[in-house]
Amino acid sequence: MNLGYKVWLERDGVIMGEGLYNILISIRKTGSISRAAADLKMSYRTAWGKIKEAEQGWGVVLVKTKVGGETGGGAELTPLAVRLIYQYDNFRGELDRVIRDIHCKHFGI
Secondary structure, eight states: OOOOOOOOEEETTEEESHHHHHHHHHHHHHSOHHHHHHHTTOOHHHHHHHHHHHHHHHTOOOEEEEOOSTTOOEEEEOHHHHHHHHHHHHHHHHHHHHHHHHHHHHHOO
């Protein structure tokens, strides 16, 4: 029997889960919302919408954008977004360990 679960955090109806987490990680890696969306096989509109929903719902800025031109556009995470993905990653890692232990306790696997 394989173990699977989903977890998310919610504040004021806005979810911090795997979707937003993966978008932020990919933006940090690529420096671009459009490249992050393409890497995650989602539309730019979907990725940007998840970011804006979180920013508006929580009253924070997660991503700073720079309009293209000769120097090119791009996107970068704010220090708050970097801290958020770090905290979520640590939370998820600790939760994984606990859930695996509980699964092993009850199913001996």
